[in-house]
Amino acid sequence: MMIRARLASLALALAAACGPTAHAASGWHLLNMTPGVTEMSRTIYELHMLIFWVCVAIAVLVFGVMIYSLVKFRKSKGAVADVTLVHNTQVELVWTVIPVAILVAMAVPAARTLVAIEDTSKTELTIKVTGFQWGWEYDYLDDGVTYFSHLDHASNAARQLDSTIDPNTVDNYLLNVDHPLVVPVGTKVRLLITGADVIHSWWVPAFGVKKDAIPGFVNEAWFKVDTDKPGLYRGQCAELCGRDHGFMPIVVDVRTKADYETWVKAEAAAQKQAAAPADAAAPAAPSAP
Numbered sequence: 001m002m003i004r005a006r007l008a009s010l011a012l013a014l015a016a017a018c019g020p021t022a023h024a025a026s027g028w029h030l031l032n033m034t035p036g037v038t039e040m041s042r043t044i045y046e047l048h049m050l051i052f053w054v055c056v057a058i059a060v061l062v063f064g065v066m067i068y069s070l071v072k073f074r075k076s077k078g079a080v081a082d083v084t085l086v087h088n089t090q091v092e093l094v095w096t097v098i099p100v101a102i103l104v105a106m107a108v109p110a111a112r113t114l115v116a117i118e119d120t121s122k123t124e125l126t127i128k129v130t131g132f133q134w135g136w137e138y139d140y141l142d143d144g145v146t147y148f149s150h151l152d153h154a155s156n157a158a159r160q161l162d163s164t165i166d167p168n169t170v171d172n173y174l175l176n177v178d179h180p181l182v183v184p185v186g187t188k189v190r191l192l193i194t195g196a197d198v199i200h201s202w203w204v205p206a207f208g209v210k211k212d213a214i215p216g217f218v219n220e221a222w223f224k225v226d227t228d229k230p231g232l233y234r235g236q237c238a239e240l241c242g243r244d245h246g247f248m249p250i251v252v253d254v255r256t257k258a259d260y261e262t263w264v265k266a267e268a269a270a271q272k273q274a275a276a277p278a279d280a281a282a283p284a285a286p287s288a289p
Contacts, residue, residue, distance in 0.1 A: 034205055037229040037254075040117065040222075041208030047113050051106060058102070117208075120222045123190035125183065131193070131200030131213035131237065134244040138181050141192075144268045151247045152176040159247065175234045180251035184260035186227035193219045198242060204235035204250055212239060225254045 035045045073079040128139040135150040150156075155174050158165040167173045183189050193202050195213040203210040207223040225233075237248035255263065 036206045036208050037225050037233065038207050038223050039226075040224070041206065043113055043116065044208045047109055050109065054102070054106060118220070120190050120220045123188045123222060125187055126190045126192065127181070127183075128192045128194070129181075129202055129213065130196050131202065131241070131248075132196040133198065133242055134248050135177075136181075136202070136248070136250065137196075138179075140264065143264050145264060145271060147179050147267075147271075149177045149179045149181065149251070151249060152178050155249075156247070172234070174247060175236070175249045175251070177249055177251045180232065180253040182253045182255060182260060182263055183225070184257045185225050185230050185254055186257065187260075188222055188224045191221045191223075193221060199239050200237050200241045200248070201239035202235070202250060203238035204233055204252055206233045206235075207252070210238055230254045230256055 033045050033048050035042050126141045128137075128141055130137040130139070135148055137146070137148050139146045151159075151174070154170045155167075155172075155176055157163060158167045158170045158173060191202070191209070191211070193211045193213045194217065195215040197215060199215070200213040201210060202213055202221070204223075207225070209221045209223050211219045211221040213219070231254055233252045233254060235250035235252075237245060237250070239245075241248070
């Protein structure tokens with residue numbers, strides 16, 4: 001009975017050590033891609049894992065044969081090298097045909113995923129994203145809303161050379177902004193991404209989106225966040241764009257459709273009202289004589 005009790009306690013301890021909580025605490029999950037919160041990000045993750053396990057299987061097979069050969073046919077066991085073997089057509093055909101077949105089999109799901117990544121048809125919301133040194137401009141083309149997004153004040157103050165602020169006291173240090181991009185859940189959002197000065201890159205890992213923002217050129221990307229996944233999602237500029245490249249975070253505020261509609265109407269009205277005094281103050285064009 002004592003042995004059974006000890007085995008049971010050992011099994012429970014092992015299960016706890018291998019459980020999700022322990023896995024998360026260990027930090028190993030940070031070494032892999034995230035499944036994300038969109039169908040496309042999960043497709044990319046599944047493709048990544050498929051290719052990973054194919055590579056693992058190839059490595060096990062190749063290194064297994066190598067190790068077996070080294071051990072089985074070592075000199076200490078009397079093995080003698082065959083110095084007359086210089087060519088074998090069958091072996092060469094095998095090591096050519098099998099890798100080609102593997103690559104073709106891997107190319108099919110990869111090509112399917114790449115086509116899906118570039119499919120921006122049937123989008124429901126279009127936003128122009130412009131990267132600049134050092135922030136982002138978001139332009140809701142169909143709603144009359146435009147604003148800039150910069151590193152938030154708390155992070156900006158803490159990062160200064162002579163600052164006495166401890167960065168550990170700042171929430172989401174260098175990963176927070178003053179004005180996040182706001183989008184609704186369950187909506188296919190199309191991004192038109194460009195640059196105003198140098199090359200930047202708009203990257204949000206949870207969406208499976210990373211596109212370069214190139215001056216004079218417009219890239220397209222899209223995402224559709226799951227309806228049950230509202231919240232804040234963070235990213236960064238992923239292209240070395242100059243001195244303050246590390247201070248260009250991206251924050252996306254994903255809201256319910258009702259909350260988003262309320263926000264975009266209020267924002268459009270506020271910006272329209274703010275623009276009205278400027279339009280009224282502008283001098284009228286002189287009439288032709």
